[in-house]
Amino acid sequence: MTTINSGSKFKIRERVDKGVNVLLALSIFIAFATLIALIFDILSDGWEWFDWQFINSFPSRKPEIAGIKAAFFGTIWVMSITALLSIPIGVCTALYLEMFAEDTRFNRFIKLNISNLAGVPSIIYGIIGMAIFVEFFQMGRVILAGSLTMTLLILPIIIIASQEAIKQVPSYYMDAALALGSTKWQAVIKVILPQAIPGIVSGFILAMSRAIGESAPMIAISALVYLTFLPSSPLDRFTVMPIQIYNWISQPQDDFRGLAAAGIILLLIMLLSLNSFAIFLRDYFQRRS
Amino acid sequence: MNYREYTETRRHREKLAILTLRSISLISVVTTIAILFFLFFETFNFFTTEMDDGGFVKPWDFLFGTKWTPLFKPQSFGILPLVAGTLLVTIIAVSVAILLGLSTAIFLSEYAPENLRRVIKPILEILAGIPTVVYGYFALTFITPILIDLSGVFGLNMIIFNALSAGLVMGIMITPMVSTISEDALISVPQHLRDASYAMGAKKFQTAFRVVVPAALSGIAASLVLGISRAIGETMIVTIAAGSTPNFTLNPLESIQAMTAFIVQISLGEAPHGSIEYSTIFAVGLVLFIMTLSLNIFGRWLVGKYSENY
Numbered sequence: 001m002t003t004i005n006s007g008s009k010f011k012i013r014e015r016v017d018k019g020v021n022v023l024l025a026l027s028i029f030i031a032f033a034t035l036i037a038l039i040f041d042i043l044s045d046g047w048e049w050f051d052w053q054f055i056n057s058f059p060s061r062k063p064e065i066a067g068i069k070a071a072f073f074g075t076i077w078v079m080s081i082t083a084l085l086s087i088p089i090g091v092c093t094a095l096y097l098e099m100f101a102e103d104t105r106f107n108r109f110i111k112l113n114i115s116n117l118a119g120v121p122s123i124i125y126g127i128i129g130m131a132i133f134v135e136f137f138q139m140g141r142v143i144l145a146g147s148l149t150m151t152l153l154i155l156p157i158i159i160i161a162s163q164e165a166i167k168q169v170p171s172y173y174m175d176a177a178l179a180l181g182s183t184k185w186q187a188v189i190k191v192i193l194p195q196a197i198p199g200i201v202s203g204f205i206l207a208m209s210r211a212i213g214e215s216a217p218m219i220a221i222s223a224l225v226y227l228t229f230l231p232s233s234p235l236d237r238f239t240v241m242p243i244q245i246y247n248w249i250s251q252p253q254d255d256f257r258g259l260a261a262a263g264i265i266l267l268l269i270m271l272l273s274l275n276s277f278a279i280f281l282r283d284y285f286q287r288r289s
Numbered sequence: 290m291n292y293r294e295y296t297e298t299r300r301h302r303e304k305l306a307i308l309t310l311r312s313i314s315l316i317s318v319v320t321t322i323a324i325l326f327f328l329f330f331e332t333f334n335f336f337t338t339e340m341d342d343g344g345f346v347k348p349w350d351f352l353f354g355t356k357w358t359p360l361f362k363p364q365s366f367g368i369l370p371l372v373a374g375t376l377l378v379t380i381i382a383v384s385v386a387i388l389l390g391l392s393t394a395i396f397l398s399e400y401a402p403e404n405l406r407r408v409i410k411p412i413l414e415i416l417a418g419i420p421t422v423v424y425g426y427f428a429l430t431f432i433t434p435i436l437i438d439l440s441g442v443f444g445l446n447m448i449i450f451n452a453l454s455a456g457l458v459m460g461i462m463i464t465p466m467v468s469t470i471s472e473d474a475l476i477s478v479p480q481h482l483r484d485a486s487y488a489m490g491a492k493k494f495q496t497a498f499r500v501v502v503p504a505a506l507s508g509i510a511a512s513l514v515l516g517i518s519r520a521i522g523e524t525m526i527v528t529i530a531a532g533s534t535p536n537f538t539l540n541p542l543e544s545i546q547a548m549t550a551f552i553v554q555i556s557l558g559e560a561p562h563g564s565i566e567y568s569t570i571f572a573v574g575l576v577l578f579i580m581t582l583s584l585n586i587f588g589r590w591l592v593g594k595y596s597e598n599y
Contacts, residue, residue, distance in 0.1 A: 184303075
């Protein structure tokens with residue numbers, strides 16, 4: 001009797017085991033299905049609106065003639081200045097912390113502080129940027145204020161990614177450079193940094209693609225504006241693509257939903273090309289070394 | 290210039306260069322100080338600026354008041370409706386993320402063969418990279434209509450802007466983060482624990498749920514804590530899909546307003562510098578900042594705990 005019992009118990013356990021496997025796979029299927037539904041939803045709403053007229057027009061109260069031109073160029077402006085500011089600051093900080101900083105209490109505090117900054121919600125950066133750049137320095141709601149805010153937002157990400165990239169360089173590179181009589185500075189700049197560049201670049205591109213999609217801090221800086229001209233200097237008012245998309249989403253008419261979806265298509269295409277570029281760069285550098 | 294002078298100047302230059310790097314690295318510290326200064330300074334202004342009726346907001350009323358009407362008369366600044374709105378959406382989001390993220394992590398670390406992992410990981414990375422404004426659009430135009438149809442079947446009354454839709458989509462958004470951190474914790478459980486479990490005749494699900502998951506519990510808890518922090522600070526999904534009605538409610542079918550959504554609402558209107566509306570967003574921001582910071586510190590402490598064990 002007992003053998004039959006334990007046999008059926010064994011079968012039950014076998015079935016439970018298979019059931020658990022299926023359940024776990026199901027959860028991944030749900031995530032996958034959501035992604036498909038999201039892409040389908042956006043393409044079906046936005047595809048008919050997504051044409052050259054949409055890309056090359058200014059916003060308008062009439063959905064048929066409205067476009068994303070001002071927001072697209074605003075995004076390009078804000079991101080270019082953010083890149084110029086955040087790369088040098090991020091890489092210098094990472095180099096100092098990984099290569100030169102001694103293990104003092106203060107330097108440990110800097111490192112801890114950077115990982116805390118990485119967890120601060122983006123909307124907080126937005127209102128702080130508004131208080132510092134727009135109000136305190138009296139810049140107004142201009143591109144430069146947006147870029148500076150965005151720089152503060154993505155700096156922690158860039159620093160952490162660069163630190164990781166620098167850590168990955170094997171320590172014998174340093175030893176070899178020092179053994180040949182170079183100073184520590186020369187070793188770091190001429191040997192370690194070039195080796196770390198692929199990692200730094202892909203971390204930087206990931207940070208940029210995060211920044212391009214950020215809406216909340218840019219709303220705090222730029223608010224809602226109706227721009228029918230292209231910005232021509234960093235001290236012009238601006239809008240960016242996520243704000244324009246949000247603006248269209250919050251309109252009650254269905255046609256504006258279509259415009260929002262078309263804007264999202266353009267945003268996703270930009271993100272996709274940025275990320276493919278990052279993967280391409282990584283492969284290129286890997287093959288070269 | 291002789292050799293000695295040459296090395297001397299070089300040493301000086303390099304010292305100067307390192308000093309430059311060091312001062313640049315202080316920018317992150319200055320940022321922190323600026324964040325704290327402006328949050329506290331404007332919060333102080335908030336408590337010392339006159340309301341419409343000439344009175345001042347008392348800290349006690351701010352923290353424990355249940356009426357939030359900063360834009361109508363009579364003005365009232367009790368933050369609890371906003372906190373309740375944020376927590377409601379967060380609870381829904383974390384429930385989704387526990388279900389999806391945790392089972393994804395267990396599947397990836399214990400069940401999935403290598404080639405399947407190589408398919409699943411990029412899907413998670415894509416989900417993690419989608420901008421939140423896109424998730425907001427998806428919640429409002431895809432999930433909400435489905436939910437309204439469903440609630441009609443059950444005879445429930447659901448509003449277009451509701452906490453449930455925003456929470457569900459936010460759960461999808463934090464799933465990649467929860468699953469990545471949990472998976473790291475699960476993978477770092479030593480193989481010999483699994484071997485011992487199999488040697489006792491345990492099946493795969495018994496090994497996974499009774500041996501590996503308990504051993505990785507602090508890492509899994511960390512993933513949830515960090516996920517909660519992410520959800521609390523998330524802005525666009527709640528702004529777009531959950532509404533702008535600061536209801537003091539825990540009913541997921543109703544329209545609410547999250548703390549972040551309130552900040553966006555005021556920012557859109559370009560509140561004039563020095564007005565009480567302007568300083569309100571910093572008072573709400575300070576509460577948000579304290580909540581997310583303490584969760585992040587707690588979460589990282591938990592992560593450190595499991596990496597110490599093995």
